[in-house]
Amino acid sequence: MCKIGIIGGGAAGFFAAIQCKLLNPETDVTILEKTSKVLAKVKISGGGRCNVTNVESDPVKLATKYPRGERQLKKAFRNFSTTDTIRFFEERGVPLVAQEDGCIFPVSQDSQSIIDCFLNECNRLNIEVKKNFRLDKIEQVSNGGFTLIAENANLFFDKVIICTGGAPKKSHLLWLEELNQPVIDPVPSLFTFNMPGNPITELQGSVVKHAITKIPGTKLTAEGPLLITHWGMSGPAILALSAWGARVLEEVGYEFKVTVNWTGIKNEEEIRTELKYCAEQNANKKLDKFGVFGLTQRLWSFLLDKFQVNKEKAWKELNKKEFNRLVNGLMNDEYPVSGKTTFKEEFVTAGGVDLSHVNVSNMESKIIPGLHFAGEILDIDGITGGFNFQAAWTTAYLAAKGAVS
Ligand SMILES: Cc1cc2nc3c(=O)[nH]c(=O)nc-3n(C[C@H](O)[C@H](O)[C@H](O)COP(=O)(O)OP(=O)(O)OC[C@H]3O[C@@H](n4cnc5c(N)ncnc54)[C@H](O)[C@@H]3O)c2cc1C
Structure with missing residues (x-):
């Protein structure tokens, strides 16, 4: 059974984990989160209401909302767009509503609806969530796969999806540089x-x-x-x-x-x-x-x-x-x-994993096969309006598709 390790229990991490199991129920998926609390940013997002996506569904127009990542997202949105996001949540009993300005929220106007949806799906699909696992280092195993090293444990996975979110400083991404994965200097946005x-x-x-x-x-x-x-x-x-x-x-x-x-x-x-x-x-x-x-x-x-x-x-x-x-x-x-x-x-980080070294069709590193990226760790960020979560959902879907194949 293919073991997939997902680093980071935020929006992209949960979405990637769920998509892995939906695309291939035979996989063994674990989310590894450094803190004792998952989905913390989802909770506070949109003033506690979670602006989960936007009404704009045309991939080309949607991509113009991203100061970084526009070109790559144009392609990505053809595979997973805002309409797919809406369908995902509504099929799972989370009705959504659009505001006049195009921002989409859960009808409940409560981000907890999104969190509950993810936690229920993890339960139903048998996804393990390991808290208090702070990844320090990734080691490639010579005959395939990765060892994820934290202070309290070393774990082996065949494939890894990195969803650790925006890092305020380049020094926080040393473990990526040690793998020779190029990173663009992070700066704040929004x-x-x-x-x-x-x-x-x-x-x-x-x-x-x-x-x-x-x-x-x-x-x-x-x-x-x-x-x-x-x-x-x-x-x-x-x-x-x-x-x-x-x-x-x-x-x-x-x-x-x-x-x-x-x-x-x-x-x-x-x-x-x-x-x-x-x-x-x-x-x-x-x-x-x-x-x-x-x-x-x-x-x-x-x-x-x-x-x-x-x-x-x-x-x-x-x-x-x-x-x-x-x-x-x-x-x-x-x-x-x-x-x-x-x-x-709603602040985000510009910069992160350099997209020119990532295959955007499956978010896999061009340098380290089997290592995928999703969410704000990538050099992708949008303006306000639900666009940052949409980038997390889209890149997580593509990374999951790549990891299970
Ligand atoms: C106050 C606020 C409000 C926002 N509101 C909205 C909104 O309404 N709509 C919108 O589209 N966007 C919003 N955003 C932006 C949005 O929240 C982010 O773009 C989105 O959460 C990115 O998802 P992510 O999973 O990539 O990162 P995150 O949600 O940041 O998750 C990353 C996870 O990885 C964990 N992690 C980090 N390093 C490690 C490690 N070494 N080992 C293990 N785990 C690790 C972190 O603890 C965290 O749980 C908001 C942001 C803020 C700050």
């Missing part, structure tokens, strides 16, 4: 921007439904909802920018500038027309009586001050210079960023 002392933070709690963010001097841009927090800015328009810019922003020590287009409209003429119309319709009203472009009155009033336009004026008193300042300010409002925060956010 973080919020700190703006210490900036008056915008006084507007904490303000949400803008659709903003466009950019990092001047780069091609980095993102759009979506933006949230003003007591430490700076957050929300999908910021998190996506942090993901696309993970490496560049690390290189500058997280000291940079961000510009915000508060209107969510890219075309300057369109903004001018809308602002002109607003001025005509509200000629006698005070400028800060209400917010424009869906902005709250509070934020609009703040911006008027920032763009040095006297908010006590009526719309009809707005002169050409002020009008231009408003258009320019609304489109390119600049803020200095100093540092990042991952508090309470």
Whole structure:
């Protein structure tokens, strides 16, 4: 009987183990987890609700959500996509529901439903889960297979799937380098921007439904909802920018500038027309009586001050210079960023096992046959929206398929 060892009892590890048994019930599958608790990240994911996948099902469009891994995932999603994820959970009695923004959650709105589903499947399929096994080293056995070495035990397996998640530092992946498996330096992705002392933070709690963010001097841009927090800015328009810019922003020590287009409209003429119309319709009203472009009155009033336009004026008193300042300010409002925060956010690691040394059709190492990878250990990461779990499910499925064949 083929013995498959799965290192890491997280999302990718459990999914890979279950898929191994579903694809070949004759295999003997063991999950090895370093802590006393499995699926810890699933538990806290999506604010405890677990954003398990996304409504986007087209492999090409889906792959564009991944700053690292896009090309390889395009292929992978043809084999296991979001629709397969939905089917997997619904067939096992976990109904899912999509939000307006495309994010999919369990109907229960509780990540425990996903955890229970995995634990029940492990029970049903006779998958062993060994806790408190921290892998220190992998040794190849000369006539095939691997010895997994931990402080408290040495175990033999014919095939191994590594699902140890994102490592914050390259030094945590020394055991992979000892196997000559190339690793790309890990850096954090999906973080919020700190703006210490900036008056915008006084507007904490303000949400803008659709903003466009950019990092001047780069091609980095993102759009979506933006949230003003007591430490700076957050929300999908910021998190996506942090993901696309993970490496560049690390290189500058997280000291940079961000510009915000508060209107969510890219075309300057369109903004001018809308602002002109607003001025005509509200000629006698005070400028800060209400917010424009869906902005709250509070934020609009703040911006008027920032763009040095006297908010006590009526719309009809707005002169050409002020009008231009408003258009320019609304489109390119600049803020200095100093540092990042991952508090309470969905953070992931960019970097990890270099994909150019992995066969993406079965996630097997091109250097060490029989060794497969799945999940965040790979140099794959997505923006927020259930994309990181989807990458874990897809790569775990492919790794399992490869390991059982
Ligand atoms: C707060 C938070 C919220 C998130 N919310 C979402 C969300 O809603 N949707 C989404 O798509 N993504 C979300 N993510 C990202 C998502 O959780 C990860 O991308 C996903 O968990 C990766 O799965 P994984 O199995 O590769 O790694 P992990 O889930 O990190 O699991 C790795 C496991 O391996 C174990 N391990 C590590 N080293 C060893 C070793 N040497 N020996 C044995 N075991 C080891 C670890 O203890 C861990 O249990 C969130 C992340 C965070 C931090």
